[in-house]
Amino acid sequence: MKGTSGIDAAYDAIVGAGETVVPCLIQQVTNTTRMSDPRCPPLSDRITVGDVAYFLIADITKLDFIELLPPDVQRKYKTDGAYAYESYIRRKGARSQLQSRLLAWYRQKTSAGVIRYPTNQR
Numbered sequence: 001m002k003g004t005s006g007i008d009a010a011y012d013a014i015v016g017a018g019e020t021v022v023p024c025l026i027q028q029v030t031n032t033t034r035m036s037d038p039r040c041p042p043l044s045d046r047i048t049v050g051d052v053a054y055f056l057i058a059d060i061t062k063l064d065f066i067e068l069l070p071p072d073v074q075r076k077y078k079t080d081g082a083y084a085y086e087s088y089i090r091r092k093g094a095r096s097q098l099q100s101r102l103l104a105w106y107r108q109k110t111s112a113g114v115i116r117y118p119t120n121q122r
Contacts, residue, residue: 008038011052015059022060026106028053029099046086050095057102061109068101 014021031049038052058065066074069088076084088094 011038011056014056019060022057022106025053025057025060026099026102029057029102030095032095051089054098054102063105068098068105070097 014025029050031053033049035047035049035052037047039055057063065085066077069077069085073084073088076087080087089098
C-alpha cells in the first residue's frame with residue numbers, strides 16, 4: 001500500500017524517476033482506461049490509468065492526497081477515506097477539474113523555483 005515498494009517494478013521506476021515525470025502524469029489524469037492497481041493488484045477492480053497517475057504524483061511530490069480535491073471531498077475523506085476520492089473522481093468533469101488544479105499547482109511550484117529543469121526538457 002502507500003509508501004510500499006517492491007510490488008510493481010514499473011510503478012517503482014516511475015517514482016524513482018522523480019519530478020521530471022510529473023508533467024506527463026498530469027496529462028494522464030483524465031485517462032479512464034482500466035488497469036490493475038500496481039500498488040495492490042488484488043483490490044483494483046475500478047482503478048484507471050488516471051487514478052494511478054494521480055497516486056504517482058502524490059507519491060513523487062509528497063503532495064497531500066486531498067489538497068487539490070474540492071472542499072466537500074476533503075471533508076468526506078476524513079470519514080470515508082478513499083471512497084470519497086472514488087465517488088468524486090467518477091463525477092462528470094471531475095478528472096478535468098483535478099487535471100486543471102494539478103496544472104495550476106505545478107506551474108506555481110515550478111515558477112517559484114522549487115523545481116528547475118535543464119532548458120532542453122519540458
